[in-house]
Amino acid sequence: MTTPLLSLQGLTKAYPGVIANNNVSFDIGEGEVHALLGENGAGKSTLVKMIYGLVKPDSGQMLLKGEVFAPVEPRAARADGIAMVFQHFSLFDALNVAENIALGMEDPPDMRDLAAKIREVSENYGLPLDPYRTVGDLSAGERQRVEIIRCLLQDPKLLIMDEPTSVLTPQEVDILFETLLKLRSEGTSILYISHKLEEIRTLCDHATVLRLGENVGECTPADTTASEMAELMVGSELKTPERAAREMGEVALDISGLSVPSPSEFGTALRNVHLTVRKGEILGVGGVAGNGQDELLGVLSGETLTEADAVKMDGQPIGRLGPTERRRLGLLTAPEERLGHAAAPDMSLTENAMLTGSVREGLESRGFLKWGEAAAFAERIIEVFDVRTPGPENAARSLSGGNLQKFVVGREVLQRPEVLVINQPTWGVDASAASSIRQAILDLATGGAAVICISQDLDELMEISDSFAALNEGRLSAPRDASGLTVEEIGLMMGGAHGMEVAHV
Amino acid sequence: MIMLEKRPQPSRVWSMATPLVAVLATMFFGGLLFMVLGKNPVEAIKTIFYEPLFGEFAFYYRPQLLVKGAPLVLIAIGLSLGFKAGIWNIGAEGQYIVGALVGAGVGLAFYPLEAWYVFPLMVIGGAFGGWAWAMIPALLKVRFGTNEILVSLMLVYVAEQFLASMSLGLMKNPDGFGFPGSRNLNDYASANSWISQDTGMHWGVVAAFIAVIFSYILLNRHMLGFHIRLTGEAPRAAKFAGVNPKRLVVFVLGMSGALAGLAGLFEVAGPSGQISLNFNVGYGFTAIIVAFLGRLHPVGILLAGGLMALTYIGGEIAQSNLGLPASAIQVFQGMLLFFLLAVDILTNYRLRLSAGKVA
Missing domain, CATH: 3.40.50.300 (P-loop containing nucleotide triphosphate hydrolases)
Structure with missing residues (x-):
């Protein structure tokens, strides 16, 4: 097997009173859409923050293309080709798209060149976006596009997406998936965080399940049923609420x-x-x-x-x-x-x-x-x-x-x-x-x-x-x-x- | 490297201990300041904190503690209600002046009639004057969204001009040989707030204690007090709980104005005795320090008022006995607030020493 793009080995991170990640290891291959699955509080966020250089692991190491990778800050991670789209957007409502993107850049080019670049990248990936629109007027789906394009401008090797579909309509989800699949076909790896099982089954090549900070199993989503994955995630069978038949009143x-x-x-x-x-x-x-x-x-x-x-x-x-x-x-x-x-x-x-x-x-x-x-x-x-x-x-x-x-x-x-x-x-x-x-x-x-x-x-x-x-x-x-x-x-x-x-x- | 770590919830121990730590730090750094000024630091600190209470002339200074402490506590209790709700009345000094003017005006209007109802009417007048002066920033804030900090502060200077005009004009003592200032209310039995001049007891001291008890009950046992605290902690949650923010602004500003006005009235009818050009001595501003030093808690404010009065009196002794400049004493009082706010962070954060790692 070839060297994976990113290999996590025994990552552990503890906060006062809680172990967020305990000895977590898995690999993300080149051009792979890898799902990170788990309930709220399972340690997904802490794990990706370590990859993105926001949090330092207590122990364990990461290898990027076989070499030790220990980003001290997000800037270092970005320099090594890691990009991340957060669940909560960090955009200024009163500025336009291009200005927002320029703000996040180390050394932003001339505004006109940047706008042209934004247009080009957004058209290429099927995420049309007018660089001169004010962010405050954009829908949630369009704001997410701004964040994604901000990442794509860095030409990332690994794109981390934290619960991207929580702000999208089903139709918008379809558009996003097209884009992600195109990225994959170009060799970009994607780490996709979610707890929505059906979308993981349609999109992801491989899944790692976290529960209480530990890696409790990996699977190939396409071959695994949603209920099997849910059981892995929760650790027990879920009770579905019972609906009693009831009368509607006035x-x-x-x-x-x-x-x-x-x-x-x-x-x-x-x-x-x-x-x-x-x-x-x-x-x-x-x-x-x-x-x-x-x-x-x-x-x-x-x-x-x-x-x-x-x-x-x-x-x-x-x-x-x-x-x-x-x-x-x-x-x-x-x-x-x-x-x-x-x-x-x-x-x-x-x-x-x-x-x-x-x-x-x-x-x-x-x-x-x-x-x-x-x-x-x-x-x-x-x-x-x-x-x-x-x-x-x-x-x-x-x-x-x-x-x-x-x-x-x-x-x-x-x-x-x-x-x-x-x-x-x-x-x-x-x-x-x-x-x-x-x-x-x-x-x-x-x-x-x-x-x-x-x-x-x-x-x-x-x-x-x-x-x-x-x-x-x-x-x-x-x-x-x-x-x-x-x-x-x-x-x-x-x-x-x-x-x-x-x-x- | 020293790190600050947020506590899961505010520490009770520290919230009690921070005023003490602040006082000790002030003593230490104040001592340094006095040393730089060429004075013996130990002696200076001892003069400020020990002399008024247990020194040779304590019999003279102790009543002064009540005289200085009462207006501070009375005003600070009112301010604390607003501060707890995040409404910043900085103009208590102005409300104090206007309360004194209206209260004294009522008394002077009755002069020389001797009747039991003169003083109560003056009390009502004093509270009304302070209340009305505070209604200006309150209504402007509610109606036009103006900043109550600026408006209330500016009105202090308006009130000072008003005071000057009154002591030179309308309220000037007709038997005063042309000197500025009103008749001395200490010579007018029905308009006198002294209970016992020898011990420093006057009705303002009684009012201060009543205000402490009233405020304690309001904040801890009553819905209105709960809503005041809630508004300060989380304005959106307060609105969700059913608080009408505008009504609350009017209530707390009116309340703090009325209490400041009362303090002014008791002062003019007692220790000061008359409306004069330099009637106000900054109680309204010092009360802000007292309110914070007392952690906006009624009992804390009572203790802080006593402590502040002590530094006032001790400071005066230090000025006359050791020749410390008055401004050094003011710096000393300012330090107290500074350290209090600085140490305050320990209530919500804990210090952690960690070896600085180089990545």
Whole structure:
């Protein structure tokens, strides 16, 4: 066998209290699309950060084409032909594409030459992009193109992609895959990080599975079923949530003709949104991030006030009611951003239980706070939702992302909502916890609550929703029955390929 | 190499210990400063911290502690409510002046009527004056999004001009032989805030203690206090919890203005006695240091106010006994805030010594 492009040998990295990678070894061949598969917290990010020179391994070594490779910083890794597209883009909204790319270069050429180069590379790889457009006006898929082209300009030997499809519609995913396959045919290796099994099966030549920081197995995705890979990833068989047959009641929440201007320059305006949810119904709202999800949640939580009639609960206009009054009526919400929005990072879990629980759990009387009962409520959330923490006196920020998510979701679910609105319920949560959160949402609906679940995880939405609608540039598509929807139809509801062209290869 | 490592959650021990470390560091570096100025550092530090409490003339200085400490604590308690919510009232000095002017104005208007209700009306007037002066930055912020730091600070200078105009004009003592300054309220029994002049007790001291207790209950046991803390910790989460940010701005700025105004009133009706050109001595600014030195905690502020009063009085003794320049004492007080903020980082980070590796 020939020398692999990159060989990882016994990489270990420990952080205080946790071993992120334990003795991980695998090889990435030339021109290979290699999948790195694992749950949140399995150590994927730490591993690629070591390859990219952001983190130094405690022990073990890497060989690049047979020679010792120990990048001290990303610049060194880039010089050796390693490029990376991060999950979160680092782009300046107010600058145009070419300026953004120039900012990341060691010694940027003249702006006109750079623009010409960007055009050339983008056309070559089927990712057309106008170098003079302002990044703030681009869709998430187009922003990702900027990042990819920024990498391709360096002529990389290894391209690392961290969960690239999480911001794309199914149609945009197809375009991306064409590009990646073209790159592979030119001999570029790709390290593809994901937990979406089907896309790994269509795209990748080889897969390495990480669990709890260790390499637990390798496979050829095309020859392995998705459930086999899932078992490798999770370490046990997954329970799929059960949907009890349930009766739909009357309309619980009704939004009609709702338009809200964008709260900030690069935010999203909501345009003429209509939706209804009945008691016992789960409405899934899909869409690529940044198409109005936060704004829709704000309108429902009462953070953004609207005309009274635009939002109705049980037929009563509530558009002008603030968060506290809405909670009193039984409309509860769980925002996406856990730290700083759903929870105050430096406050204890007890205080965070007080944050939304004071009205419905009776944690205050005449304005005076009952801390004992708040602590008991926090304890109950911790117990019922299996939140891993020494106790409710700990600060919210000391919890891992997944555990805090369980706390935030549990806090609302346990308050017996009449209507629950939840944005990204299982974002950053491991597979078993995600399935218990979904089960809790389903149980809530079975008990007669109306649920709006906003998510970017289409599989999740298909698993739990009764009806489905998608947000695209602040517009909500007409809700449709979720059973029988195909991936193509969903993709079109989400805005299709947003007018992006397919690779001409 | 020294590394800073973020703690999973703020350390309780350090949050209590940092003021102490800051005081010790100030003593040390202040001592160095005094040494450079050619004074004996040990003696200077001892003069500042020991003389007022246990020295030969402590019987004279101890009542002074109450006189100096009360306005500092009263103002700092008000400021701490705003600071906790991330609303920065820097203009307490101005609210203090206007409170004194309105309160004294009410008293002078009744002169020479002796009645039980004169002083209570002055108290209300003082609180109202400070409140109204603080409403200017509050309403401008809520309505037009102006920066409350700038507006409140500028209004201090407006208030100072106002004070000068009053002591030279409207409030000038008609029996004062043309000297600037109002009648002395210490000679007007119904408008007097002294309880016992010998011990330094006046109604401002009582008000300061009440404010400490009130603020403690508000912050720890009441929804409004919880919302104040929440707004400071995470503004977006506060809005999600149902806080109306504008109403909160008006409340905390009004509250801190009213308390500063009260401090001004108690001062003018007691220790100072009259409205005069140099009535204000910087309590409103020093109270900012007191608020932070006390970690924005009511009990901490009480202790910090006492400590600050001590450095004031000790500083004066050091000036007269050792000939230290007044500005050296101010540098010394500034050091205290500087070190406090510097050591504060230990609450959220821990120091780690690691051998610097060369890659």
